Ligand SMILES: NC(=O)c1ccc[n+]([C@@H]2O[C@H](COP(=O)([O-])OP(=O)(O)OC[C@H]3O[C@@H](n4cnc5c(N)ncnc54)[C@H](O)[C@@H]3O)[C@@H](O)[C@H]2O)c1
């Protein structure tokens with residue numbers, strides 16, 4: 075699926091020349107690839123992807139997992155037949171940030187599906203250094219979702235908090251918020267969720283969250299639910315709505331933490347005296363996944379069954395149906411997973427049931 079023109083749309087091509095492998099690269103047969111807001115933005119040729127350096131023409135798509143089918147002669151870390159998930163932040167490995175264990179924020183970072191060819195394809199060529207070898211317990215579908223869910227894992231890790239017995243508020247119950255909810259619960263927290271969309275709010279309840287209505291009365295209600303602490307220990311802002319971030323600062327207890335994951339892209343007016351000094355809050359952001367800590371910790375939770383990424387999947391379809399998938403993202407759909415080798419028979423029934431939802 076090629077993005078060719080600086081205009082809305084994708085081109086489905088079946089004769090795209092496959093790259094020869096360069097040193098350090100592997101060829102991966104894509105088993106499952108999920109669709110996210112960035113792919114929709116690429117489809118629409120929106121400002122956010124232009125700011126991220128979208129390079130045309132490019133094969134789009136990035137949240138993927140598959141099987142290694144070829145390795146360059148110098149690759150020693152992977153073998154043909156290995157099942158892998160893929161880190162979207164393609165780091166140089168050599169810059170100031172990479173050398174300080176911040177490869178997720180590499181100064182010369184490529185982005186899969188935006189600046190280098192991505193995974194809405196039957197096969198993709200990748201640096202072996204961006205592949206994460208999977209344990210047998212994970213399906214390729216769950217593995218494709220490690221990338222978006224890993225953003226939630228990273229946010230929890232960056233909070234630096236032990237969540238045992240903690241109160242966590244997740245704002246925004248999209249795929250990332252629903253992953254954050256499951257991760258926080260798996261780590262022992264009670265989770266409150268703010269989500270205006272009733273369908274998604276119901277998903278949050280089904281996953282063990284307690285929903286709290288947004289808007290007036292939110293701070294009061296959170297105080298009631300958190301007792302003597304008078305607020306939550308941690309807010310994971312996963313909506314990208316500026317009012318949600320502002321509300322997050324209000325509902326956090328004194329000396330608590332707010333981690334911003336949703337891309338608000340609008341300036342926040344912050345009363346530093348009130349929030350950072352008097353109330354002692356810590357405000358942080360979280361970009362991508364920490365390589366490879368976020369991957370290993372999340373994979374452990376999924377393999378142990380305490381996080382179920384299949385609960386984020388609302389639709390399964392063929393790669394050719396990507397435009398339908400992108401349309402679905404504007405409705406109640408959660409994660410749409412595309413199967414470039416065809417939807418497996420055992421999942422086809424659920425794919426149909428789910429698309430009728
Ligand atoms: N930090 C990172 O590295 C990173 C990585 C990927 C995505 N993101 C961002 O994370 C956010 C979440 O991603 P997603 O795929 O789950 O997105 P999504 O759009 O599917 O989900 C966002 C949810 O927030 C809800 N929402 C809207 N306004 C709200 C409000 N005022 N209060 C509470 N909830 C509200 C929406 O109804 C929706 O369900 C997006 O902003 C995305 O761009 C960040």
Ligand SMILES: [Zn+2]
Nearest residue numbers: 110112137222
């Ligand atoms: Zn994504």
Ligand SMILES: [Zn+2]
Nearest residue numbers: 166169172180
């Ligand atoms: Zn680097």
